[in-house]
Amino acid sequence: MDTQLMRWPAPAKLNLFLHILGRLPNGYHQLQSLFQMLDFGDELTFEINPNGMICMREPLAGVNDEDNLIIRAARLLQQRSQSPLGVTIGLTKRLPMGGGIGGGSSDAATTLLALNYLWQTGLSEDELAELGLTLGADVPVFIRGRTAFANGVGEQLIPLPQPEYYYVVLAPNCHVSTAEVFGYADLPRNTQPIGPERYDFDTTRNDCQERVFALYPEVANAFGWLLEYAPSRMTGTGACVFARFTDRQQAEECFAARPTHLGGFVAKGVNESPVITLLATLQEKSK
Ligand SMILES: C[C@](O)(CO)[C@H](O)COP(=O)(O)OP(=O)(O)OC[C@H]1O[C@@H](n2ccc(N)nc2=O)[C@H](O)[C@@H]1O
Numbered sequence: 329m330d331t332q333l334m335r336w337p338a339p340a341k342l343n344l345f346l347h348i349l350g351r352l353p354n355g356y357h358q359l360q361s362l363f364q365m366l367d368f369g370d371e372l373t374f375e376i377n378p379n380g381m382i383c384m385r386e387p388l389a390g391v392n393d394e395d396n397l398i399i400r401a402a403r404l405l406q407q408r409s410q411s412p413l414g415v416t417i418g419l420t421k422r423l424p425m426g427g428g429i430g431g432g433s434s435d436a437a438t439t440l441l442a443l444n445y446l447w448q449t450g451l452s453e454d455e456l457a458e459l460g461l462t463l464g465a466d467v468p469v470f471i472r473g474r475t476a477f478a479n480g481v482g483e484q485l486i487p488l489p490q491p492e493y494y495y496v497v498l499a500p501n502c503h504v505s506t507a508e509v510f511g512y513a514d515l516p517r518n519t520q521p522i523g524p525e526r527y528d529f530d531t532t533r534n535d536c537q538e539r540v541f542a543l544y545p546e547v548a549n550a551f552g553w554l555l556e557y558a559p560s561r562m563t564g565t566g567a568c569v570f571a572r573f574t575d576r577q578q579a580e581e582c583f584a585a586r587p588t589h590l591g592g593f594v595a596k597g598v599n600e601s602p603v604i605t606l607l608a609t610l611q612e613k614s615k
């Protein structure tokens with residue numbers, strides 16, 4: 329297989345629930361969540377070079393290369409491993425940015441996983457997850473690539489396979505900043521912890537949802553519309569909202585009927601991220 333031409337998936341995640349338990353001394357929030365991996369996302373290509381240069385094939389609209397989590401991830405791995413190799417990275421962006429579906433974090437995780445393989449830097453999964461956490465709280469779950477129950481800031485993960493439902497994800501036309509939402513003075517911050525075995529969609533919630541709805545009517549409206557079809561919730565700190573279906577056709581019909589100003593997609597919930605599946609196949613072939 330020619331790895332220079334290969335397309336590496338960077339899947340989206342949903343937070344099936346998001347509870348805020350408190351605040352840590354560093355200001356970060358102590359959370360519990362269920363990260364659901366999806367079979368839909370961005371795609372990346374990696375063209376390795378021998379001269380150590382790291383760049384994007386094309387800039388990502390609205391994001392300087394220096395700030396792009398993809399470039400930052402590649403530089404971090406290069407520094408850490410002292411690899412003399414470089415890379416030109418191509419990105420097909422499908423995931424709405426600032427949507428609470430982890431697009432940037434997943435791009436960063438796929439970059440770390442792919443380059444660790446292609447540069448042969450030999451870091452373990454634990455080392456990559458630790459490196460990824462310095463880029464963002466959502467990066468480790470994409471390194472581990474399993475639908476999982478999360479504690480801490482989202483980095484303590486216990487795999488918790490879920491039924492493979494279909495999800496309609498709607499993206500209201502607004503950008504909700506994670507830092508802004510966690511800064512709200514009146515966010516609920518004292519939800520009692522639950523054990524993973526107690527997870528149930530109906531008895532959990534997203535603690536950020538009501539505050540985001542109050543400030544962003546577009547998000548509240550998209551949610552209200554979805555709820556007519558199926559059990560629904562906001563993911564992360566928004567702006568995306570999702571609804572859960574057991575049947576793909578019903579999900580497709582709901583998505584097709586959405587108000588025309590709403591973007592989004594239909595995806596299947598998977599227990600293993602497509603990038604982990606791809607890596608396992610590559611490793612098997614190279615044995
Ligand atoms: C809300 C979630 O999407 C749930 O999956 C994540 O916890 C957010 O993860 P993320 O986008 O990778 O967030 P980061 O880039 O690490 O943090 C953005 C900002 O959100 C705030 N933040 C983030 C995560 C967290 N557990 N507590 C926080 O208070 C911090 O002010 C931080 O500066």
Ligand SMILES: Nc1ncnc2c1ncn2[C@@H]1O[C@H](COP(=O)(O)OP(=O)(O)OP(=O)(O)O)[C@@H](O)[C@H]1O
Binds near residue numbers: 398425427429436506
């Ligand atoms: N490769 C990237 N893809 C998307 N956003 C990026 C990328 N690199 C940097 N960013 C910046 O990160 C911000 C948040 O983007 P992202 O798509 O990760 O948000 P999100 O879906 O809310 O993530 P999360 O669920 O992790 O909070 C963007 O507004 C953008 O400025």
